Amino acid sequence: DSGVTQTPKHLITATGQRVTLRCSPRSGDLSVYWYQQSLDQGLQFLIQYYNGEERAKGNILERFSAQQFPDLHSELNLSSLELGDSALYFCASSVDETSSKGQYFGPGTRLTVT
Amino acid sequence: AQTVTQSQPEMSVQEAETVTLSCTYDTSESDYYLFWYKQPPSRQMILVIRQEAYKQQNATENRFSVNFQKAAKSFSLKISDSQLGDAAMYFCAYRSVRNTPLVFGKGTRLSVIA
Numbered sequence: 001d002s003g004v005t006q007t008p009k010h011l012i013t014a015t016g017q018r019v020t021l022r023c024s025p026r027s028g029d030l031s032v033y034w035y036q037q038s039l040d041q042g043l044q045f046l047i048q049y050y051n052g053e054e055r056a057k058g059n060i061l062e063r064f065s066a067q068q069f070p071d072l073h074s075e076l077n078l079s080s081l082e083l084g085d086s087a088l089y090f091c092a093s094s095v096d097e098t099s100s101k102g103q104y105f106g107p108g109t110r111l112t113v114t
Numbered sequence: 115a116q117t118v119t120q121s122q123p124e125m126s127v128q129e130a131e132t133v134t135l136s137c138t139y140d141t142s143e144s145d146y147y148l149f150w151y152k153q154p155p156s157r158q159m160i161l162v163i164r165q166e167a168y169k170q171q172n173a174t175e176n177r178f179s180v181n182f183q184k185a186a187k188s189f190s191l192k193i194s195d196s197q198l199g200d201a202a203m204y205f206c207a208y209r210s211v212r213n214t215p216l217v218f219g220k221g222t223r224l225s226v227i228a
Contacts, residue, residue: 002158033215043205045215056215088157097214100147100166105159 003027004106006091012112018079021109023091025072031055031094032074033103034066038087049074050097081113116141118208120219127196128227134181135191135222137206147209148182148189149216154202162204165189193224201226 003026013019025032034046045058049068060066063081068074078085088110092103117140127133139148150162165173165182173180177197181190193200206219 002160031214035216042220043216043218045217048215058215090159092159092216094214098211100164102147102149102161102164103216104161105151107156107158110157 002104002106004029004091004093004104006089006106006109008109009107010110010112012114013081014114015081015083017081017113018077019081019111021076021078021089021091021111023074023076023093023106025074025091025093026104029093029095029104030072031097031099031103032068032072033092033094034060034074034076035090035092035105036087037090037108038084043090046076055097078111083113086111086113116143116146116208116210116217118206118217118219120204120206120222122222123220124223124225126225126227127193127200129196129198131196132192132194133196133224135193135204135206135224137189137191137219139187139189139206139208139217141187141208141210143210143212145211147211148180149207149209150178150180150189150191151205151207151218152200152202153205153221154199159205163191196226198226198228200224 005024046060048056091106207216
Protein backbone atom coordinates (compact mmCIF):
# COMPACT_ATOMS: atom_id res chain seq x y z
CA ASP A 1 0.00 0.00 0.00
CA SER A 2 1.57 3.26 -1.19
CA GLY A 3 -0.57 5.47 1.04
CA VAL A 4 -2.10 7.23 -1.97
CA THR A 5 -5.83 6.66 -2.34
CA GLN A 6 -7.96 7.08 -5.43
CA THR A 7 -11.69 6.88 -5.91
CA PRO A 8 -13.55 5.42 -7.62
CA LYS A 9 -11.67 2.29 -8.69
CA HIS A 10 -13.83 1.79 -11.74
CA LEU A 11 -16.01 4.16 -13.70
CA ILE A 12 -18.20 3.37 -16.68
CA THR A 13 -19.87 6.24 -18.46
CA ALA A 14 -21.17 7.30 -21.84
CA THR A 15 -19.66 9.57 -24.45
CA GLY A 16 -20.31 13.24 -23.84
CA GLN A 17 -20.54 12.85 -20.08
CA ARG A 18 -18.42 14.42 -17.34
CA VAL A 19 -16.68 12.59 -14.50
CA THR A 20 -14.55 13.52 -11.51
CA LEU A 21 -11.68 11.41 -10.24
CA ARG A 22 -10.45 11.95 -6.71
CA CYS A 23 -7.02 11.48 -5.17
CA SER A 24 -5.68 11.78 -1.64
CA PRO A 25 -1.87 11.95 -1.41
CA ARG A 26 0.29 10.26 1.18
CA SER A 27 0.34 11.99 4.53
CA GLY A 28 2.86 14.82 4.36
CA ASP A 29 3.17 14.88 0.58
CA LEU A 30 2.53 18.28 -0.96
CA SER A 31 2.89 17.42 -4.63
CA VAL A 32 0.25 15.57 -6.65
CA TYR A 33 0.62 14.31 -10.21
CA TRP A 34 -1.91 12.86 -12.62
CA TYR A 35 -0.94 10.32 -15.26
CA GLN A 36 -2.93 8.56 -17.95
CA GLN A 37 -2.13 5.01 -19.00
CA SER A 38 -3.65 3.82 -22.24
CA LEU A 39 -2.72 0.85 -24.41
CA ASP A 40 -1.45 2.88 -27.33
CA GLN A 41 0.09 5.87 -25.53
CA GLY A 42 1.67 4.23 -22.53
CA LEU A 43 2.03 6.28 -19.35
CA GLN A 44 1.67 9.99 -19.96
CA PHE A 45 1.91 12.88 -17.57
CA LEU A 46 -1.14 15.11 -17.44
CA ILE A 47 -0.71 17.74 -14.74
CA GLN A 48 1.02 18.48 -11.45
CA TYR A 49 0.00 20.48 -8.40
CA TYR A 50 2.12 21.55 -5.49
CA ASN A 51 0.49 22.80 -2.30
CA GLY A 52 -2.57 23.96 -4.17
CA GLU A 53 -0.83 25.56 -7.13
CA GLU A 54 -0.54 24.22 -10.65
CA ARG A 55 3.11 23.53 -11.36
CA ALA A 56 3.41 21.68 -14.64
CA LYS A 57 1.23 20.62 -17.51
CA GLY A 58 1.79 17.75 -19.87
CA ASN A 59 -0.37 16.41 -22.64
CA ILE A 60 -3.61 17.33 -20.96
CA LEU A 61 -6.61 18.00 -23.18
CA GLU A 62 -8.59 21.21 -22.82
CA ARG A 63 -11.58 19.07 -21.88
CA PHE A 64 -9.67 17.97 -18.79
CA SER A 65 -9.01 20.09 -15.72
CA ALA A 66 -7.75 19.52 -12.23
CA GLN A 67 -7.31 21.23 -8.90
CA GLN A 68 -5.74 20.65 -5.54
CA PHE A 69 -7.67 21.68 -2.46
CA PRO A 70 -6.41 23.14 0.84
CA ASP A 71 -6.47 19.69 2.43
CA LEU A 72 -4.17 18.62 -0.43
CA HIS A 73 -6.52 16.17 -2.05
CA SER A 74 -6.87 16.58 -5.79
CA GLU A 75 -9.58 16.09 -8.34
CA LEU A 76 -9.29 15.47 -12.06
CA ASN A 77 -12.32 16.50 -14.08
CA LEU A 78 -12.89 14.96 -17.49
CA SER A 79 -15.68 16.40 -19.63
CA SER A 80 -17.23 15.78 -23.05
CA LEU A 81 -15.86 12.28 -22.80
CA GLU A 82 -14.85 10.40 -25.92
CA LEU A 83 -14.19 6.71 -26.48
CA GLY A 84 -10.49 7.46 -26.66
CA ASP A 85 -10.50 8.75 -23.09
CA SER A 86 -10.92 5.20 -21.83
CA ALA A 87 -7.79 4.54 -19.80
CA LEU A 88 -6.32 3.97 -16.39
CA TYR A 89 -5.80 7.26 -14.57
CA PHE A 90 -3.17 7.35 -11.87
CA CYS A 91 -2.54 9.85 -9.18
CA ALA A 92 0.92 9.99 -7.63
CA SER A 93 2.37 12.05 -4.82
CA SER A 94 5.75 13.09 -3.55
CA VAL A 95 6.89 15.01 -0.52
CA ASP A 96 7.97 18.00 -2.58
CA GLU A 97 8.95 19.01 -6.09
CA THR A 98 12.62 18.20 -5.87
CA SER A 99 12.56 14.96 -3.94
CA SER A 100 14.77 12.24 -5.33
CA LYS A 101 12.74 9.65 -3.50
CA GLY A 102 10.34 9.11 -6.35
CA GLN A 103 6.63 9.40 -6.74
CA TYR A 104 4.22 7.02 -5.07
CA PHE A 105 1.24 5.92 -7.09
CA GLY A 106 -2.32 5.25 -6.11
CA PRO A 107 -4.16 2.15 -7.34
CA GLY A 108 -5.64 4.06 -10.29
CA THR A 109 -9.13 4.68 -11.60
CA ARG A 110 -10.14 2.64 -14.63
CA LEU A 111 -12.37 4.74 -16.84
CA THR A 112 -14.43 3.10 -19.54
CA VAL A 113 -16.31 5.33 -21.95
CA THR A 114 -19.02 3.55 -23.94
CA ALA B 115 12.80 16.70 -24.44
CA GLN B 116 13.92 13.66 -22.57
CA THR B 117 13.07 10.22 -23.87
CA VAL B 118 13.29 6.78 -22.34
CA THR B 119 13.64 3.64 -24.43
CA GLN B 120 13.07 0.08 -23.34
CA SER B 121 14.05 -2.09 -26.27
CA GLN B 122 12.75 -5.39 -24.89
CA PRO B 123 8.94 -5.53 -25.05
CA GLU B 124 8.92 -8.99 -23.45
CA MET B 125 11.33 -11.15 -21.52
CA SER B 126 11.15 -14.39 -19.62
CA VAL B 127 13.25 -15.96 -16.88
CA GLN B 128 13.32 -19.25 -15.05
CA GLU B 129 12.45 -19.15 -11.38
CA ALA B 130 15.56 -18.62 -9.21
CA GLU B 131 17.57 -17.34 -12.21
CA THR B 132 18.81 -13.82 -12.92
CA VAL B 133 17.43 -11.49 -15.56
CA THR B 134 18.47 -8.04 -16.75
CA LEU B 135 16.06 -5.49 -18.22
CA SER B 136 17.50 -2.76 -20.40
CA CYS B 137 16.76 0.94 -20.45
CA THR B 138 18.40 3.81 -22.26
CA TYR B 139 17.53 7.46 -22.07
CA ASP B 140 18.32 10.64 -23.86
CA THR B 141 18.98 13.89 -22.04
CA SER B 142 21.23 16.91 -22.19
CA GLU B 143 21.10 17.40 -18.44
CA SER B 144 23.85 16.37 -16.07
CA ASP B 145 21.75 15.91 -12.97
CA TYR B 146 18.62 13.81 -12.88
CA TYR B 147 16.99 10.80 -11.28
CA LEU B 148 16.18 7.39 -12.69
CA PHE B 149 13.62 4.90 -11.46
CA TRP B 150 12.28 1.43 -12.11
CA TYR B 151 8.60 0.82 -11.45
CA LYS B 152 6.85 -2.53 -11.39
CA GLN B 153 3.25 -2.96 -12.52
CA PRO B 154 1.84 -6.39 -11.64
CA PRO B 155 -1.50 -7.65 -12.96
CA SER B 156 -3.24 -5.63 -10.25
CA ARG B 157 -2.07 -2.55 -12.28
CA GLN B 158 -0.64 -0.89 -9.16
CA MET B 159 2.56 1.05 -9.92
CA ILE B 160 5.22 0.06 -7.40
CA LEU B 161 8.53 1.87 -7.03
CA VAL B 162 11.27 -0.75 -7.16
CA ILE B 163 14.52 1.17 -7.11
CA ARG B 164 15.92 4.64 -7.76
CA GLN B 165 19.25 6.15 -8.74
CA GLU B 166 20.57 9.69 -8.47
CA ALA B 167 22.73 10.57 -11.46
CA TYR B 168 25.37 12.26 -9.32
CA LYS B 169 26.01 9.01 -7.46
CA GLN B 170 28.49 6.66 -9.05
CA GLN B 171 27.52 3.75 -6.86
CA ASN B 172 24.81 1.54 -8.30
CA ALA B 173 21.64 1.31 -6.24
CA THR B 174 20.61 -2.00 -4.68
CA GLU B 175 17.36 -3.05 -3.03
CA ASN B 176 17.41 -6.66 -1.88
CA ARG B 177 17.25 -8.81 -5.04
CA PHE B 178 17.04 -5.77 -7.31
CA SER B 179 20.07 -3.85 -8.47
CA VAL B 180 20.87 -1.45 -11.28
CA ASN B 181 23.78 -0.96 -13.63
CA PHE B 182 23.96 2.79 -14.18
CA GLN B 183 26.27 3.87 -16.98
CA LYS B 184 25.97 7.65 -17.14
CA ALA B 185 28.19 8.19 -20.17
CA ALA B 186 26.30 5.58 -22.12
CA LYS B 187 22.95 6.84 -20.76
CA SER B 188 22.06 3.32 -19.78
CA PHE B 189 20.14 2.16 -16.71
CA SER B 190 19.50 -1.57 -16.58
CA LEU B 191 17.69 -3.49 -13.86
CA LYS B 192 18.97 -6.83 -12.63
CA ILE B 193 16.64 -9.15 -10.77
CA SER B 194 18.41 -11.96 -8.93
CA ASP B 195 16.83 -15.19 -7.69
CA SER B 196 13.69 -14.46 -9.70
CA GLN B 197 10.40 -15.33 -8.04
CA LEU B 198 6.94 -15.94 -9.47
CA GLY B 199 5.81 -12.70 -7.87
CA ASP B 200 8.30 -10.77 -9.99
CA ALA B 201 6.15 -11.36 -13.07
CA ALA B 202 4.95 -7.92 -14.13
CA MET B 203 5.45 -5.00 -16.48
CA TYR B 204 8.55 -3.05 -15.60
CA PHE B 205 8.83 0.61 -16.49
CA CYS B 206 11.98 2.67 -16.55
CA ALA B 207 11.43 6.35 -15.75
CA TYR B 208 13.44 9.55 -15.87
CA ARG B 209 12.96 12.70 -13.90
CA SER B 210 14.85 15.92 -14.26
CA VAL B 211 15.98 17.62 -11.09
CA ARG B 212 14.35 20.81 -12.36
CA ASN B 213 11.13 19.36 -13.74
CA THR B 214 9.20 16.94 -11.68
CA PRO B 215 7.02 14.82 -13.99
CA LEU B 216 8.22 11.33 -14.73
CA VAL B 217 9.01 10.34 -18.30
CA PHE B 218 8.35 6.64 -18.80
CA GLY B 219 9.56 4.05 -21.25
CA LYS B 220 7.08 1.76 -22.96
CA GLY B 221 7.73 -1.04 -20.52
CA THR B 222 9.05 -4.61 -20.55
CA ARG B 223 6.74 -7.49 -19.73
CA LEU B 224 8.58 -10.03 -17.60
CA SER B 225 7.34 -13.60 -17.32
CA VAL B 226 8.71 -15.96 -14.68
CA ILE B 227 8.65 -19.65 -15.53
CA ALA B 228 8.31 -22.14 -12.70
